[in-house]
């Protein structure tokens with residue numbers, strides 16, 4: 054805002070400049086075939102010369118102006134700019150197949166207890182709060198906006214309502230019942246990692262292997278490798294479909310190479326938790342890395 058006030062005489066200059074550029078651009082692009090620069094008339098050349106002189110004049114004026122402004126005002130302007138830059142999203146989206154433990158994790162993060170007896174969620178579970186483990190922490194801690202999107206296939210499209218505002222995504226996997234669900238989980242993960250919203254904004258994703266309190270839980274390395282293999286197969290089958298049938302907006306990995314999460318444009322990390330026992334420190338650390346106070 055401050056910069057706008059300071060530079061209030063410059064918008065006039067910019068309007069003039071853009072008018073000239075537009076006039077020349079229209080001349081260029083209206084031609085059906087590429088034309089040499091020489092098609093410009095003498096008048097256009099004069100205008101370009103005029104433009105060069107005017108630009109130089111503005112640059113000199115701007116330089117003089119900056120030298121006159123007290124440094125404190127420059128620091129304030131930088132401060133205002135930084136403030137706007139830092140108002141980043143605090144939304145973390147929990148997603149994954151039904152029964153993987155998202156709602157239990159949601160309550161652990163919010164209340165520090167698992168609220169045993171959770172049933173299949175029929176609506177997204179949403180809240181803005183300080184992480185339970187940080188409620189006694191002194192100093193600045195930013196509240197987290199946490200969304201737990203139900204894993205039931207009919208409710209999964211709800212995910213699209215929250216992805217545009219997500220600072221990070223947590224894809225929860227049931228580390229115990231992993232193998233029977235590997236294919237479906239890979240499909241869901243593939244869909245998320247190829248969404249335009251997710252790829253363009255490079256939203257970081259945490260692959261969270263939950264229920265590691267059970268001795269039969271698979272390790273995170275095993276889960277990662279299986280998901281990579283499954284996504285590799287999916288990639289081949291989906292590319293074979295006609296483009297009209299492909300709903301995914303982006304492709305995954307490097308063509309000709311076996312798929313690995315490290316090839317994703319989004320940063321993908323992997324961690325382990327037990328929502329039931331409250332062993333969720335790796336998840337809390339990931340959230341804090343992406344929701345900065």
Ligand SMILES: Nc1nc2c(ncn2[C@@H]2O[C@H](COP(=O)(O)OP(=O)(O)OP(=O)(O)O)[C@@H](O)[C@H]2O)c(=O)[nH]1
Pocket residue numbers: 149150151152153154155156157158169170171172173174175202203204205263264265266267326327328329330
């Ligand atoms: N052993 C063990 N069981 C867990 C853990 N987390 C969740 N569960 C159990 O897994 C079941 C499903 O948990 P939910 O949190 O309801 O699963 P969800 O992902 O929210 O499922 P939807 O709402 O259907 O998408 C419940 O019976 C939980 O008690 C865990 O860390 N360890």
Ligand SMILES: [Mg+2]
Pocket residue numbers: 155156157172173174201203204
């Ligand atoms: Mg749930």
